[in-house]
Amino acid sequence: MAYFLGLDSSTQSLSALIVDTDGGKVVADKSVVFGQRLPQYRSPHGFLASDDPKLRHSDPLMWVEALELLLGDLRAGGVDLGRIRGVSGAGQQHGSVYLGRRIDDAGNWSAALPLADQVRPLLSRATAPIWMDSSTSAECAEITRAAGGDDRMVAITGSVAIERFTGPQIRKFAKHDPAAWERTVEVHLVSSFVASLLAGKTAPIDFGDGAGMNLLELSTGRWNPKLLDATAPGLDRKLPAPVPSATPVGTIAEYFVAKYGFAAGTPVVAFSGDNPSSLVGMGATRPGTAVVSLGTSDTMFAAMAAPRTDPRGYGNVFGNPAGGFMALQCFANGSLAREEIAKRAGLDWQEFAAAILDDTKPGNGGNLLLPYFVPEITPRLSAPAPRWFGSDRFVAGKDGAAAARAVVEAQALSMRLHGDWIGEATDRILVTGGGSKNPGILKVLADVFQAEILPLRVSNSSALGGALRAAQAVEGRAWEELYKTFAAPDFDRRVAGDPGIKVVYDQLAGQLKERLAAVVAENAPNR
Numbered sequence: 001m002a003y004f005l006g007l008d009s010s011t012q013s014l015s016a017l018i019v020d021t022d023g024g025k026v027v028a029d030k031s032v033v034f035g036q037r038l039p040q041y042r043s044p045h046g047f048l049a050s051d052d053p054k055l056r057h058s059d060p061l062m063w064v065e066a067l068e069l070l071l072g073d074l075r076a077g078g079v080d081l082g083r084i085r086g087v088s089g090a091g092q093q094h095g096s097v098y099l100g101r102r103i104d105d106a107g108n109w110s111a112a113l114p115l116a117d118q119v120r121p122l123l124s125r126a127t128a129p130i131w132m133d134s135s136t137s138a139e140c141a142e143i144t145r146a147a148g149g150d151d152r153m154v155a156i157t158g159s160v161a162i163e164r165f166t167g168p169q170i171r172k173f174a175k176h177d178p179a180a181w182e183r184t185v186e187v188h189l190v191s192s193f194v195a196s197l198l199a200g201k202t203a204p205i206d207f208g209d210g211a212g213m214n215l216l217e218l219s220t221g222r223w224n225p226k227l228l229d230a231t232a233p234g235l236d237r238k239l240p241a242p243v244p245s246a247t248p249v250g251t252i253a254e255y256f257v258a259k260y261g262f263a264a265g266t267p268v269v270a271f272s273g274d275n276p277s278s279l280v281g282m283g284a285t286r287p288g289t290a291v292v293s294l295g296t297s298d299t300m301f302a303a304m305a306a307p308r309t310d311p312r313g314y315g316n317v318f319g320n321p322a323g324g325f326m327a328l329q330c331f332a333n334g335s336l337a338r339e340e341i342a343k344r345a346g347l348d349w350q351e352f353a354a355a356i357l358d359d360t361k362p363g364n365g366g367n368l369l370l371p372y373f374v375p376e377i378t379p380r381l382s383a384p385a386p387r388w389f390g391s392d393r394f395v396a397g398k399d400g401a402a403a404a405r406a407v408v409e410a411q412a413l414s415m416r417l418h419g420d421w422i423g424e425a426t427d428r429i430l431v432t433g434g435g436s437k438n439p440g441i442l443k444v445l446a447d448v449f450q451a452e453i454l455p456l457r458v459s460n461s462s463a464l465g466g467a468l469r470a471a472q473a474v475e476g477r478a479w480e481e482l483y484k485t486f487a488a489p490d491f492d493r494r495v496a497g498d499p500g501i502k503v504v505y506d507q508l509a510g511q512l513k514e515r516l517a518a519v520v521a522e523n524a525p526n527r
C-alpha cells in the first residue's frame, strides 16, 4: 500500500486527498471550511471583513490552525497517516505571508505547543493579502514603468503587472510600512508557506505558482533582477528560490510525526498554485485539453503547445508542473456571485439547478446580468458593478429563476469571450471545483461553448493534483498511468451542447460584449 497526500489551501477551505497508488483508489477526501470550523477568525468566506472592497486579506494563522484540524480529522476518520509515502499540495495563488524569522531557523516545532502559537511570533505582518485584493493599481503602474512598459512585463513574466499578483502586493507593503518590511526576512506564497510548515524548513517556490508574482523570468526560471529592484528594497534576499515543481523540499517535521503519526522521513515535495496543481489533477498537463474550474474564483486554463500571451492583458501564463507552461484566465466573480444570487432568490443548489434546467430557457427571455459583486479581474473592474437588463421583474430582483440562469450564462459567455486567446480546442472541456457538481451550470457551459462537458469524479482536482505530484516525484510514477487511474472523467455526468442553441448564444455573446465594454469604460482602475 502506497499512500500519497495532497493538500489544497484554498480561499474558503483546506482540503486533503489521499490516493493509494498500489490499490488505485482515493482513500480519503476531507475538508475544513474556515468559516464553519474557525469562526474566531471572523472570515466567513475565508477573508477578513473590510470596508474597502479592494482590500482582501486573510489571517495566515487560520491556515495553520486548519492544517491541524484537518490532520486531526483524517486521524479521527481512521486514516493511518504513517502509511503516507509522500506529501505535496497547492495553495490559492498570489497570496503572500511575511515572516521576521526564516522557517529554516525557527521550524524545529515543539510538539508541546500548538503550531499556530509557534508561527504567530514569526509573522512580521499580521495578515496576508490574497488574490482577491485589487488595491495595488499604483504599484502596478510603478513596476510597469520601471520594467519599460506592459510589453516588457509580458515578455519577461507572461503577464502585465496585475493588482492581485505578489510583486505589486509586496511593493505596497514595503512602501506603506517600511519598518515592517525591513523586519521581514522571508516572503512566502500560500503554497510555499504550507509546505514550509510541513517540512519545518524554508520551502522553495515552484515555477507554477512563482509565475503568478510578476517577478519570475519565464525564459530562465529565475527571479528577474530588474523586477526585484523595481518591487522592493532587499527583496532578492527575502524570497525563497524558484524551483521546478517536482523538487523535494525535505521530510515531514518531527512535530507531525509525534502529533499525527506520520512516518519519520516522509518526503515533502514543493507545493504549487491551486490552478497549476489542478492541471495535474485533471490529467491535462499535455496541450489539447481545456479545463474550467468553478470555485471561489472561476478559471479557464490549458497546457500550452506554444508560448502565447493575452493581447487584452487580462490572461496569465504560469508554469505547468509537468514541464512547460499553462495559460489561465481568472474570473473573481465565481462562486461568490452564484452564492449571492442563490441567497437573494432563496434557492438551494438543487433548486438553482432546476431554475436553469426546468424554469428558464437559453437566452433567458432577454434577461442579462453583469454579475460583478466584487471587483473583477477579467475584465478588470475596480469596483463592484452588478447591472441588470431585461424585464421589470428581473431588474427589480424579483425573478429568482431568471437570476440563477443569468449569473451562469454571463459567466460562461465571459469565459468564451475572454478565453479565446488560449487557443486550445474547446469542443471538449473538463470541469472541476464545487460548481461542477451542479448539472444546471454544466448544461449552460455545454450550450454556450457548444462543447462536450466532462466533470471529474473527484471535485477537488487541486488536492488530487498534489497527491499525484507527490507520487510522481517520490515513486517516479508516469503521469499517464496516474491519470488513467485517478483523473478519469465521470462519463455518467457528461453533458453535450445543443447545436440548435448556438445562434442564441452567438447573439447573446455580442450583447454581453457591448454591455461589458460600457461598464469597463466607466470602471477601469486608475493606472
Ligand code: XUL
Binding pocket: 010, 011, 091, 092, 093, 094, 131, 164, 212, 273, 274, 275, 297, 298, 299, 316, 328, 330
Ligand atoms: C488565479 C487566481 C485564483 C486563485 C484562487 O490567478 O487568482 O484562481 O488561485 O484560488
